[in-house]
Amino acid sequence: MKKRVFPFCLILFLCLFTLFPENSRAADGDITLTLTVPTAANSTIASGRSFSVQGTLDAANGTVIPEDAVLTITLTDGSGNTVQTVSQNQKNNDNVDVSNPLVSYYDKSDPNRDNLKSAGMAEILYDPTDSTASLKNGTTKCYYSDTQFRGVIVGATHAAIDDHMNYVDGSGNPYTALDDGTYTIEVTLTDKDGTSLATANSDITIGTNPNKVLARFSPNDHFAKVQTWADQKGYTVYNDPFPGYFSQGDVFAEILPMWRAADITEYTQGKVHMVVYNMKGSSSSYSVELGYLQSVGAISDPDRFAAYYYDIGEPSLTVPEAGIDLTGTIVPFASGDTLALTRADTVTDGTLDNTINTESPAILATDTDLTDGVTVAPGTDLAIQGVTAPIQLDSADVKNNGDNSYTLNNKISTLAYTLDNGSQSWTEEKSVETLKRVDNSDWSNPSELEFSHVLTIPDSMAGQNLSVSVVGYDKHGHKVDGTEENFSVVVEDPTPSPSPTISTASSNNVPTGLTQTSPALELAALLLSLSLLLLGVRLHRNY
Incomplete structure (x- = not known):
């Protein structure tokens, strides 16, 4: 019998193909590309700073993005001219310079930085065939995977605020700052032959946000109120990640000079509205943004800077056992004021200052x-x-640390409380070093510009009225304008009032309408009446 091998092999192949189908080749429409950064709220970007372009990739119908697909980010001006291009032709490219001295990575459980290497930090991608030159090549600072992409559009090689990255274009030429105007970001994904797989675009503006917010992003209830307040006012909050600030899942790293440069550049123009709450000295709000504004003398310019605070000192204050449930409102400091007293709390014994x-x-x-x-x-x-x-x-009190951060060596550091009870006065000096907000786990978050000062009112002050005046001094002992405040304290007198004297004859025993008279007076009146009667009889007889 003649063997029929070919039909059997064909049937076997078809069965295997049915059981284990090949992944579909990507085609236009099978992959959705979505731009997520820049967001609409942060689509006006200051000239001279780098910015991130990020988004998601979603493959449908079993499609897998080819390993050698090309993702390209193109920036064109209002006339349609291409002004910058960034591209990547290797999916999940892990040629990441994780040992770069500019990179700060804090995961001690990953000493070789393998997690960072596989996470795809676009800012430090390089070509192993020429690591030195390619690390500076801004046209390759792009990464993509099956689910996401990110890239960097370079602001300027020699920007006014140096990001320390020294990127150049593909020809080795320095980037120049973009002119103000409208631009279009287009992101395309193609196969290696140039066939389009997905595309998306978005418009941005290079220019100045006229009003921007300076505030901590924590705690959550505070930042939520700041965001709502800013939205109502039309102020910009910079929520988009700056280049150099890398957070993907559990992997976090940062290039401090880079993201700080982008951050600072946004504060070089326009008016800054600072909400003073939870200002930790090492935070970017205090050491970067406020530090820069101090370095250029913007704090004293009302067209460039305004300060705000919560009218009750907190975003909210709830103490159920004391019947306290308050909601804070963000309010400006009064004109010329640099000190605001927000609350006077009666507190338990042992409460510490600050x-x-x-x-x-x-x-x-x-x-x-x-x-x-x-x-x-x-x-x-x-x-x-x-x-x-x-x-x-003063400039002597502002130290530039060389990494786009600043150390501020002066502020209102002492408040002097003078109490006067009418017969004597005394002064208590209190520190404004840091206010520590703690929770029951002993976690603390010190704030540089807030305070809580405990004044003890002893028993000997019962019944007294105290006038209290406050004035502030800086770290050099100089009195600070705008810190004068006054308030009064009324100390209750708990001594009970003496009971009223009650007469022997109670008025309750006197009939209504009659006047109560003592027995002695009644007897005298009777004797007087008898005397007058006898006198009348004698006179009658004489007549």
């Missing part, structure tokens, strides 16, 4: 309006809560 437990506030009562005075019981600790505005520092 410490607030945000989970279990040791507050028994609170007064949020000090203008009409504060009433307390004797033997009470009274915590004065408040906030100070940044003051313009």
Whole structure:
């Protein structure tokens, strides 16, 4: 019998193909490319700074993006001229210079930085065949995977705020800052032959945001209020990630000079609206943004800077056991003021200066309006809560650290409280070094510009009225303008009032309409009446 091998092999092949189908080749329409950064809210970008372009990739119908697909980011001006191009032709490219001395990576469980290498930090991608030159080549700073992409559009090689990256174009020429105007970002994904697989585009503006916010992004309830307030005012909050700030899942790294340069550049023009809350000294809000503004003298210019605070000192304050449930409102410092007293809290014994437990506030009562005075019981600790505005520092007090951060060596650092009870006065000096907000886990977040000062009201002050005046001094001992505040404290007198004297004859025993008279007076009146009667009889006889 003749063997029929070919039909059998064909049937076997068809069965295997059915059971294990080949992944579909990508075709236009099978892959969706979505631009997510820049967002619409951050689509106006300052000239001279680099910015990130990021987005997602979604393959449908079993499609797999080819390993050698080409992702290209193109920036064109309003006339349609291409001004910059960034591209990548290798999916999941892990040629990442993780040992770059500019990169800060904090994961001690990953000493070889393998996780960072595989995460695709576009800013430090390079070509192994020429690592030195390719690391500076801005046209290759792009990464993509099956699900996402990211790239960097370079601001300028020699920008006013140096990002330390020294990127050049593909020909080795320096980048020049983009002119103000409207531009279009187009992102395309093609196969190696140039067939389009997906595309997306978005318009941006190179220019100045006229009003921008300077505020901490934590804690969450604070930042949510800041974002709502900014939206209502039409102020810009910079939520988009700056180039050099890399966060992908559990992998975090940063190129500090790079992202700080982009950050600072946004604050070189326009008016800055600073919300003073939770200003940690090492935070970017304080050491980068405020530091830069101090270095150029912007704090004293009302057209460039304004400071705000919460009218109750907190985004919200809830102490159920004391019946306190308050919501804070962001308000500006009064014109010329650099000090605001937000609350006077009656607190438990042992409460320390400049410490607030945000989970279990040791507050028994609170007064949020000090203008009409504060009433307390004797033997009470009274915590004065408040906030100070940044003051313009001399250049000698602003240290440029060389990495686009600054150390500020002066501020309102002391408040002097002078108390006067009418017969004597005394002064207590309190530090404005840092306010520590702690929770029950002993976590703390120190704030440079806020304070909580405990004034003890002893029992001996019962019944007294105290006038309190406050004035602030900087670290050099100089009195600071705008720090004068005054309020009064009424100390209750708990001594009970003496009971009224009650007469022997109670008025309750006197009939209504009659006047009560003593027995002696009644007897005298009777004798007088008898005498007059006898006198009348004698006179009658004489007549």
